[in-house]
Amino acid sequence: MSPYTRTTRRGNVRPTRYRAVQWPMVLWLALLWWVLWGSYSLLSLVGGVVVAVLVCFVLPLPPLRMSVRVRPVAVVVLVARFLGDVVMASLQVAWITVVPPRPLRNAIVRVPLRSESDFVQVVVAELLSLVPGSVVVEAHRASHTLYLHVIDVRDDRDIDRFRERVWAQEQRVVRAFGAELLPEPPAVTPS
């Protein structure tokens, strides 16, 4: 819930439209509109901004509180490594599909993340889900733990290797989005 609430005439407590129009959202929606419109004229851009502001007013989202500092070099490393992983793992899973090892064994592995940040957990889970061979089955927010289904696991050594890979991935995400990765301070509510 957003920290700001208002009381309606009927006495219900609702979140306010505090900062409903946020410029990154408007920018993104306007760009989206522009690309989808496909004519790239000034008129369609203006139309996009108008629609974006309207959307933000009608369907407001609470502002995100996160401390993210993007480090360009680390982002390039993260993306390059991710694309490499996707290609390698795609070929691996494709190979398993065509010539399935008998017996094909899998595992559900618990990986506690080291970072305390929700943002990092989301990004790591998203990236891991896109790399073939692992699906996030369960994510626990309070302890920042991911449970992943991993394909073609033979023994404990494979599982340890997989955990190491997840932690290496997390490390790269942390480096790329360099937040101080401590729990965020609680929101200050106006008195």
Add this chain to the structure above:
Amino acid sequence: MTWPDALDVLGALLLLLGSLLSLVAAIGVLRFPDLLTRMHAATKPQVLGLMLVAAGLTLELRDARVAALLGLVVMAQMVTAPVAGHMLGRASYRAGQVDRDLLVVDDLTGVVERVDEERGAP
């Protein structure tokens, strides 16, 4: 060979590779034994497959507008595929649709009941 020719050949190659990966994904869905394993085939090779097809199309058509649109398509896929995979996997695990004989280790046994926490934003 001129530049457009080279781009055409490269684009065709990428299209072919992407389609091949999508075909493999379909075969995987048919062949794999249980739902969670099938999720790997259904959601994954096709991510790279779509990226390759989009790249191939960009090289063939050489139009900035198409390229931007294809970029959006790939982005939407990358954002939504993990969510879909996660929701299906999670639901199937909770519904007991897991073949335990296929698992070497299951760290999630007995955790699901404890793991539930309050829903919604903080």
